[in-house]
Amino acid sequence: MFESLFSKIIGAKYYRADGHYDPNYDFRSPRDSEGHGTHTSLTAAGGLVSKASLYGLAKGAARGGVPSAHIAVYKICWSDGCSDVDILAAFDNAIADGVDIISFSVGSIFSFDYFDDPIAIGAFHSMKKSILTSNSAGNSGPDLASSTNFSPWSLSVAASTIDRKFVKKVKLGNGVIYEGTSINTFDLKGKMYPFIAGAAATNTSQGYSSEDSRYCEPKTLNKTLVEEKIVFCDYDSNSEGPVEAGAVGAVYQSGYYKDYVFPYSLPLSNLNLDDGRHVLD
Numbered sequence: 001m002f003e004s005l006f007s008k009i010i011g012a013k014y015y016r017a018d019g020h021y022d023p024n025y026d027f028r029s030p031r032d033s034e035g036h037g038t039h040t041s042l043t044a045a046g047g048l049v050s051k052a053s054l055y056g057l058a059k060g061a062a063r064g065g066v067p068s069a070h071i072a073v074y075k076i077c078w079s080d081g082c083s084d085v086d087i088l089a090a091f092d093n094a095i096a097d098g099v100d101i102i103s104f105s106v107g108s109i110f111s112f113d114y115f116d117d118p119i120a121i122g123a124f125h126s127m128k129k130s131i132l133t134s135n136s137a138g139n140s141g142p143d144l145a146s147s148t149n150f151s152p153w154s155l156s157v158a159a160s161t162i163d164r165k166f167v168k169k170v171k172l173g174n175g176v177i178y179e180g181t182s183i184n185t186f187d188l189k190g191k192m193y194p195f196i197a198g199a200a201a202t203n204t205s206q207g208y209s210s211e212d213s214r215y216c217e218p219k220t221l222n223k224t225l226v227e228e229k230i231v232f233c234d235y236d237s238n239s240e241g242p243v244e245a246g247a248v249g250a251v252y253q254s255g256y257y258k259d260y261v262f263p264y265s266l267p268l269s270n271l272n273l274d275d276g277r278h279v280l281d
Contacts, residue, residue, distance in 0.1 A: 008070060014030045041064075046062070087118040091125060092122075105135075119154075120154070124151065135155065168182040176278075187267075196232070202220065228246065234276075236270055242266060250264075253280070256270075
């Protein structure tokens with residue numbers, strides 16, 4: 001395994017023009033401290049791994065776009081972001097090194113004019129040397145006009161979809177079953193637990209009202225009422241509030257898109273608004 005890893009990465013550099021490093025979050029080296037660089041490198045050139053899964057979920061073969069490719073790493077991003085000067089320096093070095101393709105999974109939350117956009121400028125110079133730059137389209141989809149990297153001399157790649165859904169069923173005491181979404185790695189082994197609405201479990205001692213606790217935000221829930229229960233929340237958020245209050249699980253309702261889902265730190269299912277209304281009733 002280590003021989004394969006070391007032969008995959010054939011070079012690594014890092015860039016920090018202002019010289020500032022946060023020792024609590026950053027490594028003063030090409031090492032990845034956050035996980036994004038590892039994730040994108042595997043997406044581009046990760047080797048074939050059979051029977052890959054997340055605790056049994058989505059089991060199958062995993063591989064990058066070109067498993068036979070080698071990787072030269074140019075680290076430009078840190079805990080406080082990615083600077084223009086570091087981006088352009090990395091582009092210059094990658095071009096001078098003679099790479100075949102630049103995989104650039106960085107972008108802003110809004111677009112810039114080409115002459116003010118270091119990514120577009122760097123990609124233009126790459127194109128002049130017959131090097132393709134593959135950009136991330138951004139993280140704001142699937143809303144309309146959400147791509148922020150769209151220079152015509154580069155390739156903008158949106159997030160992909162798969163032929164599977166990650167669902168988590170919610171069974172009520174009357175036997176009715178609703179199907180929500182979640183990357184759920186927990187198993188309640190069929191055991192039934194009491195159910196309570198966040199709006200009915202308000203932490204009044206801290207001055208909160210049911211209009212606060214219905215959303216299950218941190219500190220808004222009454223721990224005595226929520227402990228060892230499944231709590232119903234009127235909004236899709238992280239699971240910090242229910243976990244903090246000692247809930248055994250949570251059911252959220254939201255109108256957000258259901259083609260992407262997240263893992264949580266307790267058993268949880270996201271229902272659509274129609275099903276959520278029935279459950280709340």
